[in-house]
Amino acid sequence: MNFPYETENSYLSGGNCLNLGVNPPNEVYFKEFLYLCLLLTTHEIICRMKSIKSHITQLLKSLNEGVFEKEHTIALSLLSAMAGESIFLLGPPGVAKSLVARRLKLAFKDADAFEYLMSRFSTPDEIFGPVSISKLKDEDTYERITKGYLPTASIVFLDEIWKAGPAIQNSLLTVINEKIYRNGQFTVRVPLKALIAASNELPAKGEGLEALYDRFLIRQFVGCIEQEYAFDQMISSTREVEPEIPAKLQVDDELYNQIQAESEKVGIHYTIFELIHNIKREIEQYNTGRDENTPPIYISDRRWKKIVGLLRTSAYLNESPGIHFSDCLLMSACLWDEVSQLPIIENIVEQSIARGINTYLLGEKRLEQKLDTLKENMKSEHSLRELSDPGIQVVDTFYHRIEGYHIAGNLLIFASDYQSLRKDSNRLFYIQQDKFRPVNKILKAYDFVKNRNIAQKNIYSLRKGKRSVFVNNQEYPLLCYDNCKPLPTQQDGSTPFEFTLQEVIDLLHQMEVEYKTIFERETAYTKEHLFLSSSQKSKIKRILGETAHIIENYRNELRIIAHAHEQENREY
Missing domain, CATH: 1.10.287 (Helix Hairpins)
Known part of the structure; x- marks a missing residue:
């Protein structure tokens, strides 16, 4: 497989650094650009990436057996888990949000799952395990029995997440972000690979849920089945049996750790940095221009960092040593807070990708x-010929004289008007007698407002010729000096x-x-x-x-x- 490569100081990766003191090269070409690719030259690394993509492809195919229009949501959930992140599913009841969590559990070998439906009355005991009465009584130690609860689970699904009380929220923050749980006086590392939260509503304002909401990197809307064919298949299916995932396809701890380690080495081309900068600027501009009743789009620094980690994981699992512009479309699922902001974010991301390709890669x-520069040179060359042409005579300081026109006296045109004429289009003029020199008749530019009283028969159509003027499509030469020569090149x-x-x-x-x-x-x-x-x-x-x-x-x-x-x- 051929990858476009870039020089070592053109991207940021695990073992390379971006030279921030030098502007990105202006001469960026596709053969050396594309998407920030590391100098991965060993056949072993490339083959390993290929085998991982094949592995994940087959795994997703198995996970999606009997699934209707939820394939993308399952794929995003798996990506989220592989990147060590959490995902929030927003949607009405009965749209298979819990199905996604159950299928994701099957992706991991020997995975313990914990699933719970939150309510306003849920207690920490129901989520993290009951307090050990014996330890509290015999050892005067406050410690929970966590086996079978969230702290010992690899895959966690919390439905109606926003109904959780403050005590549960605070513990979830450290579990999601740091993968640790404080059990009494002990700090325990949790084996959490994926936390999927779901709700039919967004977190309420003013209830302190913003920090928890920010921990869910991917926000995915899950709706009802839209395609009639898929809908017919769903309602006519008689069995809802979970697929059996072959053990060889399930992700074990070794492969999971390998994916996370190798993903950190995926390169970031400077064009991806520019793309992200542009998205940030567009969001800031949106926030500045919104009215006071429209909520702002807020993206924390932590969130930006995690987004880049997600893109790296996506690139690695798609067997690319660098982030592609295509990967950046995934940012649309990470940048919105309100459903109304989703089309705005999608447009910003898409426009930034287009700008990245057109401006930075296509030059x-x-x-x-x-x-x-070309147009200016042509104008200069044209002006040099026209304005400085020594062959055309200037009469009475301001005019050129038109020869051969059937009129009593001299027919003149302002030199400036002649220069403004075009060869490919006509302008309208009318003839006025020079009140100081009656022998001269002067062609003047016609104005539809000021000169509306002039009869149609006295209006003339002019365009420029070669040292000549076309009057009503008849060419008449300008008065030139004898033996005049063309301008030298x-x-x-x-x-x-x-x-x-x-x-x-x-x-x-x-x-x-x-x-x-x-x-x-x-x-x-x-x-x-x-x-x-x-x-x-x-x-x-x-x-x-x-x-x-x-x-x-x-x-x-x-x-x-x-x-x-x-x-x-x-x-x-």
């Missing part, structure tokens, strides 16, 4: 700068415009080649991605399509500029 800014035969034009052509060609590379790699990576939904995969395809459209627009703009320059050269 869009660099190409735009080159195109601007530069001694080497090429103008600044032509040099820049070739640079832009080369740059655009390189961009097209690189786009093809990223399209093929990203499409292949996204197609087999373990944790993206089908709609998210379609979004990546759409983003790449928009990039192709941008490139085509640049190509068309370049054709127009080149054609205009060619026409200009023919005329002179």
Whole structure:
């Protein structure tokens, strides 16, 4: 498998450091860019990653047997567990939230599970175990009997989580974040791999639940079955038997620890940092512009760090040594607090990914700068020919004289008006007699408001020619000096415009080649991605399509500029 590699100081990884004192290179190309890939050169590491992806693929397939439209939720729950994080499922009753937790338990070998439905009257004894009466009586020690309760479970499912009282909440905070439980005078490390919480509502405001809510890195909305085919399968199924997961597919402690250790080595290309910076800026801008009744989007520093850890785990399990832009779509499930914020977050993430590809990887800014330079050079070249052309006579300080027009006296046009004429479109003028020199008739720009009383027959259509003027589509020469010569070009035969034009052509060609590379790699990576939904995969395809459209627009703009320059050269 071929990965795009980057130099050692271009990304941050377990064994490398980002050179923060140097700006990211402007000449970033796909063959050396893509997504922040570590210099993993040993065949052994690549093969191990492949075997893990195959393992997880088969495991997810087994876990999803008999599941209807909950495959993505189960995949996110497994990713959350592999990253050592917790997930919150929001949805109405009866949408299989508890099913997700039960299936996740089957993914781990010899896993003990703890499941509990919270209520306002739930006590710590029901969650963490009862106090040992014998130890309290005989040893004067306050200690709980935790066997069979949350502190000894690998997989925990807490339904109606927000009904938990403060005593339960405080203990859950340390369990989720530090994987420890304080049992009396002892601090016990818990074997927790995954904590799944569920509710049909978000935490109430003003009840001190914000800290606990922040501990759930992934927030996933779980709804009813939408597709009729899947719905028909669900209601017609007669058996609800849990699948038997082969022992060889279950994740044991050794594999679990390996995944977490290897995920920490996944690289982060500087473009991913820029993408995250852009998301942060967009969220800050949203918070600044919201009205006072709209809740802000708050992302803690701890949360950002955990999000990057989740992306690393996703990349590793998808056998990539670096985070891809596709992985970043997973951030949409980590950044919202209110359901109303979800479409806003999804849009911010998608736009940031598109901007990352177009601006930082395709070099869009660099190409735009080159195109601007190209246009300026063409204007300068055109102005040099037109304004400084010694062949065209200036009459009475301000005018050019039009020769051959059938009118009594001299027909003049302001030199400035002549310069403003275009060769590809017409402007309207009218003729006014010079009150100081009646022999002169002056063409003046027609204004629809100021000159509305002028008869239609006295209005003329003008456009520029080669040292000439087209009046009502009939060409008339301008008065020129005898034996006038065209302006000389530069001694080497090429103008600044032509040099820049070739640079832009080369740059655009390189961009097209690189786009093809990223399209093929990203499409292949996204197609087999373990944790993206089908709609998210379609979004990546759409983003790449928009990039192709941008490139085509640049190509068309370049054709127009080149054609205009060619026409200009023919005329002179």
